[in-house]
Each structure stands twice: as structure tokens, then as C-alpha cells.
Amino acid sequence: MSTDLEDALAECMRPHGAGAVDVEALRTGALARGRTVRRRRTVVGVAALVVVAAVGVVPVLRGDDGEPVAGPGNRVLTLPPADAPGADAAPGSVGTDPGVFHFDVDPTDLDATGATWSIGGGVESVRLWSGRFDHYDHEFQLARDGAALRAVSGSGAAAAQTRAVTVNGRAATARFWPDVTSSNRIPDVPTWSVDWQPVDGLFARVQVFTTDVGAAVAAAEAMLPDRSQRCVTPMRLVGTAVPLRVVACTVDFGHLFPWTLSEVTLERGDGVRYTVGIGHYSPADDERFTPNHSVGGLPAMLTRHEGRPDRPDGVSIRVPVIDGIVLSVRGGYRDTDGRREHVPTTDADILAIADAVRIGPNFDRPHTWPGVTA
Amino acid sequence: MGDTFEEYVTARGAALVRFARVLVGDPHRAEDIVQDALARAYPRWNRIVRVDQPDVYVRRAVVNASRSWWRRRGSHEHPVQRMPDRTAPGDLGDEAVERDALWRQVNRLPHQQRAVLVLRYYEDLDYVTIGRILDCTAVTARTHASRALTTLRQHYGARTPSTSGRQT
Numbered sequence: 001m002s003t004d005l006e007d008a009l010a011e012c013m014r015p016h017g018a019g020a021v022d023v024e025a026l027r028t029g030a031l032a033r034g035r036t037v038r039r040r041r042t043v044v045g046v047a048a049l050v051v052v053a054a055v056g057v058v059p060v061l062r063g064d065d066g067e068p069v070a071g072p073g074n075r076v077l078t079l080p081p082a083d084a085p086g087a088d089a090a091p092g093s094v095g096t097d098p099g100v101f102h103f104d105v106d107p108t109d110l111d112a113t114g115a116t117w118s119i120g121g122g123v124e125s126v127r128l129w130s131g132r133f134d135h136y137d138h139e140f141q142l143a144r145d146g147a148a149l150r151a152v153s154g155s156g157a158a159a160a161q162t163r164a165v166t167v168n169g170r171a172a173t174a175r176f177w178p179d180v181t182s183s184n185r186i187p188d189v190p191t192w193s194v195d196w197q198p199v200d201g202l203f204a205r206v207q208v209f210t211t212d213v214g215a216a217v218a219a220a221e222a223m224l225p226d227r228s229q230r231c232v233t234p235m236r237l238v239g240t241a242v243p244l245r246v247v248a249c250t251v252d253f254g255h256l257f258p259w260t261l262s263e264v265t266l267e268r269g270d271g272v273r274y275t276v277g278i279g280h281y282s283p284a285d286d287e288r289f290t291p292n293h294s295v296g297g298l299p300a301m302l303t304r305h306e307g308r309p310d311r312p313d314g315v316s317i318r319v320p321v322i323d324g325i326v327l328s329v330r331g332g333y334r335d336t337d338g339r340r341e342h343v344p345t346t347d348a349d350i351l352a353i354a355d356a357v358r359i360g361p362n363f364d365r366p367h368t369w370p371g372v373t374a
Numbered sequence: 375m376g377d378t379f380e381e382y383v384t385a386r387g388a389a390l391v392r393f394a395r396v397l398v399g400d401p402h403r404a405e406d407i408v409q410d411a412l413a414r415a416y417p418r419w420n421r422i423v424r425v426d427q428p429d430v431y432v433r434r435a436v437v438n439a440s441r442s443w444w445r446r447r448g449s450h451e452h453p454v455q456r457m458p459d460r461t462a463p464g465d466l467g468d469e470a471v472e473r474d475a476l477w478r479q480v481n482r483l484p485h486q487q488r489a490v491l492v493l494r495y496y497e498d499l500d501y502v503t504i505g506r507i508l509d510c511t512a513v514t515a516r517t518h519a520s521r522a523l524t525t526l527r528q529h530y531g532a533r534t535p536s537t538s539g540r541q542t
Binding site: 009018019026029031 | 408414
């Protein structure tokens, strides 16, 4: 049974789909582009395999090994387990290794279709997306220093309500903001956050877009501090001219693609940082791709951003690798109290890092990717 | 509908473009999104036909591709906050104004809710199929629709079939 509103919806949509369609042009264009995609996939896929096999840094895995594989219809992908104790058994390890998360959250319990895992600054976190907002619904954070936890996104004011609750039997504090404006400019999102210590010496915070404090507590109880996982990327750096250590790692699953991107932050001995990422970078952030360099035989675009306050990373290079996947290197900058300050960087600095990246072929199998090590 | 890629595009291409036009709200971009979705499907077409329904696969690709476009567009537009007061049925000019206002409200919805509404009320699909396209359960798809309708009703006013404005 339809309502007047439902009838009106169908009516208001109909004219926007109307009009002639040139099916022949669509068919010809799709075939031409499809053949290009197939050719690029074959050529670059073979090239990636040759590079990886020659350098020998990433094992070339083949066959169906039963590991989670990204693909249409699959649920949000998971990280591979780490050979390390969880936060409950090793609380002192939390936030110390950019390659290991010391907790897990089952995204299916929270109806998540996307997950952004991050380690950096002593905080391990995951943001879960369900698609209800164009923004994450849940954010879990875990750290040894409670002051390192990020404040509730966009709150900017004292909580309207504070309640004492319990999370898995441990005392917790729930706080409510009725009208948080999210970082994606979605206004008036009601938010509960819950702060507790899942283990003595550790601080956890979960932020949930909900008006239901019970839902926030239930989410907090979905944190699993008895597990550990690896932060992984389908790339590795080999033989950089200057020693670099990994200080942060991010893996983004879901949203537009089963795997969206992986990024690591590298730091030189003098504190200058670079971000190296690979994945489906948003076309919204794209400048028109005009190759002006070459990296590993592939066309690359190096851009200098000096003088742009919105781009404190200074210099960036983008290398389209295959099928919409882009290698990105940005830097250098210093991170001071969470603020990035640009550090003068030469083209050669950025190119040297990009040239040192070795890309693995199995973009759809995170459980086959190498782990990140500091 | 045949199993070859060319036969599929010939049979379903027009419908896919119309669906994308409603989803994206930009006819030129819609054709580009559909062409790109089909191009990406082309190298794996045999597998898609074998293990997936091509319509589900391609619509899913179109929805995913439309998301970034829609979000970019949404950041530049400032849709009306409320719909104009509803007018008496039968006035074609007022009905067109009302339809446009409802369309703008649909554009304000989060992408997933908007996608569900287009699949449900333009494509006339059931929630099981919508769930397969959006990679969620039928219950979740229905929940998206329910939330979207609740939002729209705040502007449109709750109505029942017996009070349809199109009755004479």
C-alpha cells in the first residue's frame, strides 16, 4: 500500500530519468573503455608482479587460499590477525607499534559497511560507517594516555548530559551532545560518547551518533581488547636513501570500494614526515592529471603546494598504478601538537621515496599484504 | 536478454542511464558513470554473468560511482530548508513547484537513503534486491527508506492513501 508521499516521490523522480538515450554510443564507448581497462590491468598487473618478484620483498601469492577477498557483495573486510597479545594481556604495548592494533571490533554487530583503522600518536582507533550518514557512526579509541584521545568530533562545547554507566562491569562515564556538527558539515547530529578503562592503565572512548545511551554502551561493549591485528598495506619501501621509520598507519575498508586505501606516515631522524599511501583517492581532491615525471616506468604528476594553507604537506606526487588505484607521496612536514607545518622539500626528496615503493599485486587480499614495521 | 556484454548493453543500457540520471541528477554525468561502470565490468563479464546478476552488479557500480559525485555536488548546493505550503490539487503549476521542492528534499538526503528511494520508487525494486545492490540486508534497506520517508514527511506532511492529493 503506497502513501501519498510515496506516490509523489515516484512522480517527482520520473521526469529526471526521462529523455532519449543513445544506446549505440553507450555500447561503443563502454566497449572501448572496457578494452582499455582490460589491457591496462594485464600490462600493469604483469609489471607489478615482475617488479615484486624481482625485488623479492613481497611474496607472490596465488590461488584461492581461503583468506578474505575484497569483492562485490562481501561484508566490510577485516585486518589480518597479529602474532601479539591483545590490550588486556599487554596494556603497555598499546599505541607503541604502528603495525599492531591491540583490539578489535566486530563491524557486523554494528551494521558497518566501512571501517577506517588508524594508529598514530599513541592512539589506536577505528571509525565504522554504516551509510546512515555520509560520516562515520562509531569511533573507537584506545590509548595508554587518556589525554591523547581525540575529543568528540565537532562538539566544541560542554556536554548537555553526563551519566555514570558501566561497560562490561567497569565504571564508565557517558556524555551527550544533542547537536554535534560533524566534520562533514552534517548539522545537529546527536552524539553519545562513553569513556572507560577496559584494562587498568588503558583509556578507551567510543563515540556514537545516537540519542540512545544504551546503544552507546552496547557499542563500547563490542570493543574486544583480547585480540590483536596487523596494520597492512599492499606496498613496502625498499632502500630509501635516508632512514625512515613508520610512525602512523591507516587502512580504510568499505565506503566506495571493498578496500579504499592504506597509508603510512614516515619520519626522518630530524622529525620531518612524509605520508605514503596507495588506494582509491577521491577524484574530488584531484587536480587534472598532467604527468611531469616518471616513477617505476609509470607516468607521475609532482605538484608543489607551497603557499597553500590547505596543503601543509608541501609537495605531492601521484602515480596512477592500475584501475583507479593511485600511489601518493606527500611531504615534508612537521607535526606539532596535531598541526602540520610545512618543511621545505625538494622534488628529489619526494621522488626518492616514491621510487622506493614496491607495490604488491593482490589489492583485493589484505591478509596477504606485508605488515607495517617501525 | 543475451549473455554477451554487447547484448546486455543493448537491452539494458537505456534503463541504466535513466536510473543513473535520477540518482545523480545530472544527465551527462549519468551517462559517463554508466559507461564507466560497464567498462569496468567488461573484463570480468563472464564471471559476473556466472556468479552475479549483471543488473545487480552494474547498478551497484553505478550507485558507488555516484556517491563521490553526489557528495561533491552537495557541498556546493544550498537546498531550501522547507517546502512551500501545499496547494490545492489540480493546479498544474503548483504541482510542478511542489514536485520540484520534493525533489530538492530528496537531494538533501544522505546518499544511501537517496539511493534506496531511487531504487524503490523509480526502479520499483523490492528490498531484497535493493539490499543486494547496496550490499546490505533487506531490513537495513527498509530502514534507510523509512528514515528517508520520515525526514521527507517532516516537510511534506504525513498523509495516508485515503487523503491522496491526486484524488478528484
